[in-house]
Structures are given as C-alpha cells and as structure tokens.
Amino acid sequence: xxxxxxxxGVPGEPEPDPTRLGDALAAVxxxxxxxxxxxxxxxxxxxxxxxxxxxxxxxxxxxxxxDVVTIxxxxxxxxxxxxxxxxxxxARIAGIVGAGVVREVRVVVEPR
Numbered sequence: 001x002x003x004x005x006x007x008x009g010v011p012g013e014p015e016p017d018p019t020r021l022g023d024a025l026a027a028v029x030x031x032x033x034x035x036x037x038x039x040x041x042x043x044x045x046x047x048x049x050x051x052x053x054x055x056x057x058x059x060x061x062x063x064x065x066x067d068v069v070t071i072x073x074x075x076x077x078x079x080x081x082x083x084x085x086x087x088x089x090x091a092r093i094a095g096i097v098g099a100g101v102v103r104e105v106r107v108v109v110e111p112r
Contacts, residue, residue: 035064039097043069050092051082062110067103069093072110082107 019027026036043064048056051071059082062072071089073079082089086105093102 033066035066039101040064042097043093046096049096050089051085055082059107062108064102067101068106069102069104070106070108072108074109074111076109079107079109 022038026038029036040061043050044061047061050061051059055078058073058075058078060072062070064070071082073082082105089105090102093105094100
C-alpha cells in the first residue's frame with residue numbers, strides 16, 4: 001500500500017521545492033551547533049593531507065562542532081607536536097573545505 005503525502009502550506013499556493021537530504025541535515029546540524037556533514041566527510045576522506053601521511057596513523061578526527069575541529073591522539077608527545085602545527089593545520093584544512101569554515105583546532109589525548 002502506498003501512502004500519499006499530505007499537502008502542507010497554504011491552500012492555493014504551490015508547494016515549495018523538496019529540500020535535498022544533505023541540505024536538510026546541514027540545516028538541522030547548524031541549529032544544534034554541529035558541523036556540516038559534507039565538511040566532516042571531506043576532512044575524513046583527505047585526513048592524511050590535513051595532518052600528514054606520517055601522523056595520520058597517530059591522529060584521528062574526533063569531532064567538529066561549529067567551526068572547531070578536535071583531533072584525538074594517543075600520547076602527549078603527539079598532542080604537543082600537533083599543537084605546534086596549529087596554523088599549518090588550519091591552512092591545510094582551509095585548502096580542503098574553504099577559508100573560515102574551521103577557525104580552531106583542538107588536540108586532545110585519548111588513548112585507544
């Protein structure tokens with residue numbers, strides 16, 4: 001049995017165009033302070049470019065809230081190294097997702 005969608009909006013006015021799922025998720029995430037899933041996906045796919053091939057095995061993209069990316073590492077030594085690279089990381093991220101999308105990089109120690 002097929003369900004019919006109930007009309008919404010004002011009678012006599014055309015229904016608005018459907019919203020793409022990615023756009024809808026981005027809007028809901030925005031309201032909740034979450035990052036655009038397309039941005040997180042782009043960073044995850046290109047993670048070795050962000051932190052470097054040698055570091056990619058030690059550093060994980062933990063989360064993104066608003067314009068803050070959090071990176072988790074296994075040890076304090078890796079955390080210190082990445083904190084020194086803060087400005088370089090921001091520049092690499094901007095090269096992938098655009099300038100101003102990410103304004104801060106946090107690094108936390110979180111053993112696996």
